[in-house]
Each structure stands twice: as C-alpha cells, then as structure tokens.
Amino acid sequence: MTATERDDAPLTLAALGWSDFFADQCEPEEAGLLPARIATVHRARMSAMTQDGPVRLELPVHTNTGDYTVGDWVLIEPETHLLRRLLERRTVLARRVEGSKTPQLAGANIDTLFIVTSCNADFNVARLERYLALANESGAEPVILLTKADLVDDVESYRGQAAALQRGLSVEIVNPRGADVASSLARWCGAGRTVALVGSSGVGKSTLVNALAGTDDGEQQETGDIRAHDAKGRHTTTSRSLHAIAGGGWVIDTPGMRTLHVSDAASGLETLFAEISELTHLCRFRDCSHEHEPGCAVQEAVKDGRIDPERLARWRKLDAENKAKTPEMKGARGKRR
C-alpha cells in the first residue's frame, strides 16, 4: 500500500513523523498553512500525506520536483494544496550516480537506514562501507540487514564481518519472506518513525517492504521473482514512495544502484573509519599521508596488528575518491545535527 492510497483513519502529525524540529521552523504568519509529508515525487507531480489524508500537491510554476524528495516536510495551503515552502530536513540521503553531476535525493527525514545485503554473492565489505559512509553522512542511523541466510551455512561469520565495519553498528539477520519480519525490525519502526531500505537489486528489499506494509490489502511492491528485470534490463523498482508500516511508521524503498560513488561524505567516512581517523591526529606530521612517514600512528597500528591493512587500503581509496568527487567550492549544505 502506498501512502497516497491510504484514505482510512486520519493520522496525527506525530504519527506522520512531525516533531518540534519542524514545528520550530514555522513562522507565526505560516500558522494557517498545513504541514504535509511528501509521499511520491514524479517529474511533474508530487503527492503528500496530511493529517486529513493524502493530497496531490499544486506546484508553483518553475517548481523543480528534483529539489524535493520522499519524506520531506512542506507547508501547503489548506484549500488549494498549493506548495508554499520546504522545511529544513533533519536527515537527507543524497547520492551521486555515475554520469550525473548533481546528487540525487533518495529520501529525507529518515531515522534509520537499513542497508540490505544477502549473505551470498552480494555480500561485499567494500560496498557495505560505501553505503555506511552515505548513511552516516545522511544523519540517519545505519543498520545492516542480512538476508538469504538460508543459502549459507555460516551466517554468523557474515554477521561478524558486517558488525566489524563500524563501531556500535547494529546487524540483524532477517528472512524477508518470514512471518516475523515486522517483529525483528520493530526496534526501529513504530508510530512517527521513518526507515528506508538501500541495497543492490535482488537482495530482498521489496519483499521486506511488502512484509512491513502488511500484505492483506493494497498494492504490493513488485519483487524479483515476479519479474527481475524488464525487457530493457532495468530494475523492477524504479520509483520511491512512502509506505505505511502495518504496526506504525513509514518505510521508503529506493531503486537499486549499480555504482555507488562516495562524495560530500567526509564526516560520514570519519564515523565509519573512526579507529583510523582518530589515529591520524597522533601522526608526527600534520599532512601525513600515512604511507611512509616516520612517526605515523596509522602505520604503527598496522604494524602491531590493531588495524587491518585491507581496511586501511579501503579507507584510503574512499577518502581519495571523496576528495576527488567533492567540489571544492561547496555551498552551505545545511549541517545536520
């Protein structure tokens, strides 16, 4: 069921994810406007959820819908549903896809980002680190979901590898087709909370969305076993939307990605590689490259086994990529809390 099709019981703003963070942004003269949460974004139209149900937004001329994303809070006119203003985001998931210059917005005001990977061929620590860097940078809490545990006999080794990627990282083994999906993810869901799913095509994201949304009524997300790819080889899931979770809260499904670049993610990388980045302050030289300099605290840690050289190599690669792909003259991109 997509949010736009939900026309039953009215929702409170809090159930939609509204909080003081957004209320505090409203000026006194905006008191007559209605808060609305973007549910779908298309090239020329957008829909939103309000306390009074789903609405199709009236867009001012020259609106670029690419400036908005699923999960955004906006203020609209109650009668006409004319879009008046975008409220500052608490978190925003942005990513640069190959061949595009501007980052694509994949969702906003997400509390928890589920990074979904299967335990078989898709499992790749370097790719998970890319997702983690983006998740950290977005401001959402990353959680790794391991699917297809039934296809391997050493699921605990996958759990261990995933958990080692970042301090305090939650890793959950889920069976997207099982009856207990909602309860195993309940810790992160619930009224007013928003989760999103990212990960390669075929790992079970749509199956998870369907399980969370409840399958009894409404429209289902197309899953890979119905039709993995269309005739042109595109992924099954091509648009994002806000789906109501049966037990409360909201889930955003995002289309699969082939290549995932890291850019504008310096602080996300610092969180991800905390055990390395906190050593760099101890190096003798301020501009240490951590390759050959005397007094390099990072190299010392590699030598005495505190840091895995492969992990260091992956950090180097992502750090260099981030520097190369982040424009020097970066406009103020509202720093998140």
Ligand SMILES: Nc1nc2c(ncn2[C@@H]2O[C@H](COP(=O)(O)OP(=O)(O)O)[C@@H](O)[C@H]2O)c(=O)[nH]1
């Ligand atoms: N064996 C196995 N198959 C699964 C599991 N989870 C999902 N699948 C299957 O994997 C395929 C792809 O799932 P889908 O939800 O479409 O993946 P998406 O591309 O990430 O949205 C479907 O055939 C699912 O039924 C699992 O835990 N084990």
Ligand SMILES: [Mg+2]
């Ligand atoms: Mg899908």
Ligand SMILES: [Zn+2]
């Ligand atoms: Zn160093």
